[in-house]
Amino acid sequence: MANDSRIVQTERYGETLGVRLLRELANRGIFIFTTEDAKAVAADLAIPETYLPQLLSRLAAGGWLLRLRRGLYAGMGKLPGSVEVHPFVVATSLVTPSAISHWSALHHHGLTEQVPRRVTASSPKKVVTPSMRTVRSQTRQPDVDLAEREEEREAGRHTWEINGVEYEYHTAPGDRFFGIEEVWVDEHFRVPIYDKERSLLDCFALPRHFGGLGEALGILEEHASELDLERLTQYALRYGKASVAKRLGWALDRAGIPHRVTAPLAKLPMDGMRLLDPTRPRGGKYDERWMVQDNLSAGGAR
Numbered sequence: 001m002a003n004d005s006r007i008v009q010t011e012r013y014g015e016t017l018g019v020r021l022l023r024e025l026a027n028r029g030i031f032i033f034t035t036e037d038a039k040a041v042a043a044d045l046a047i048p049e050t051y052l053p054q055l056l057s058r059l060a061a062g063g064w065l066l067r068l069r070r071g072l073y074a075g076m077g078k079l080p081g082s083v084e085v086h087p088f089v090v091a092t093s094l095v096t097p098s099a100i101s102h103w104s105a106l107h108h109h110g111l112t113e114q115v116p117r118r119v120t121a122s123s124p125k126k127v128v129t130p131s132m133r134t135v136r137s138q139t140r141q142p143d144v145d146l147a148e149r150e151e152e153r154e155a156g157r158h159t160w161e162i163n164g165v166e167y168e169y170h171t172a173p174g175d176r177f178f179g180i181e182e183v184w185v186d187e188h189f190r191v192p193i194y195d196k197e198r199s200l201l202d203c204f205a206l207p208r209h210f211g212g213l214g215e216a217l218g219i220l221e222e223h224a225s226e227l228d229l230e231r232l233t234q235y236a237l238r239y240g241k242a243s244v245a246k247r248l249g250w251a252l253d254r255a256g257i258p259h260r261v262t263a264p265l266a267k268l269p270m271d272g273m274r275l276l277d278p279t280r281p282r283g284g285k286y287d288e289r290w291m292v293q294d295n296l297s298a299g300g301a302r
Contacts, residue, residue: 017047018059022075026082031188032093035071066163068094086185091121091167092192094160098123099180100193102170102202102209108183109196111219118159118166122194124177127169129158170209179235196223197232204236204251205244213247213277213296220255229261242270242291250276250290266290 024041025033035056042052056073059065066074068090077084088108092098099105102120106112160167179198182190194202202209203216210216220227229252236245249265259266266289275282276292284294 017045017051018055018062018064019079020045021047021055022059022064022079022082026075026079029188031083031085032068032072032074032089034073038073066090068162083186083188086189086191087119087165087167088185088191088193089189090162090165091119094162094167095121095123095125095127095169097125097177098169098192099177100191101172101199102168105194105199106203106219108193109199111196111199111223112215118168120168120170122170122172122177124172124174126171127158129160129169176239178238196227197235200227200232201235201239201244201248204248205239205241207277208279212279213251217251217254220251224255224257229257233261233264237264237268242268243274246270246274246290246292247276250287250292250294253290 021038021042024045025031025038028041030037030041035052038052038056039049042049042055047055056065056067060067060073064076064078066076066085068074072093074085074090074093075082088100088104091100091104098121100108100120101122103112103114103116103118104120107114107116158169160169179195179201180192181195183193184190200216200219203219204213207213207216232248233252236248239245245265245268249262252262252265270291273286273291273293276284276287276294277296280295282293282295284297286293
């Protein structure tokens with residue numbers, strides 16, 4: 001009984017200290033914090049540093065804290081004045097630098113009606129996530145453009161699941177990690193996110209991640225007036241892949257965009273033809289202006 005009593009007393013003591021710690025972090029506007037952040041606040045509250053790891057562990061086990069990864073925590077919004085951290089904030093805090101991208105960015109900007117099943121972000125860093133411990137076999141898809149497959153392999157994706165939310169990270173080499181703005185997701189947090197044009201460019205650069213080129217064509221058709229098409233063109237040139245620029249140029253031509261906008265893309269040299277949509281089988285006519293094989297028209301483009 002004596003041992004049980006000591007355990008109860010310790011738990012109550014830990015809970016009281018934990019609430020004090022979380023309240024003080026919230027008062028200072030610290031809603032995502034490292035162990036070092038917690039140490040600094042704990043010292044001001046006269047909480048022994050040696051007790052802090054146990055305290056944080058109990059707070060996480062009790063649902064007061066969300067452990068994002070080793071040494072990084074987020075509040076769960078259970079105390080007055082505290083907030084539950086937005087998933088976009090979690091995503092961009094887990095990996096730095098990073099920016100919301102792909103489906104999550106498209107949905108945030110109102111460019112797609114599809115509600116993402118996971119939070120997607122990009123980073124120039126090689127992201128190490130728990131999913132990387134799982135070896136996934138890759139089966140070769142028949143009759144596809146091998147150069148395009150190599151492009152998309154470079155932008156490999158890795159997932160991280162926290163508190164029932166799946167976070168997916170895509171590798172964007174440093175020279176392709178651009179077109180980023182900061183937006184408010186609530187009254188407390190701003191996050192980096194690909195702007196509209198950079199988000200759309202990924203649909204042309206990595207169509208396999210979006211179920212084919214149809215998503216990109218649909219966005220152009222429905223939202224061209226909301227986009228800065230000259231910026232989009234400059235982004236395509238900056239991306240540094242001629243096949244991406246040619247694919248975009250073809251789509252802009254198809255949408256009736258003036259040649260003065262697409263001319264820089266048309267002038268870009270490229271060796272050999274590329275499939276317009278690398279997710280579809282070969283076939284269709286060759287477009288000499290854009291150096292693509294139109295394998296969409298034959299099967300019905302969106």
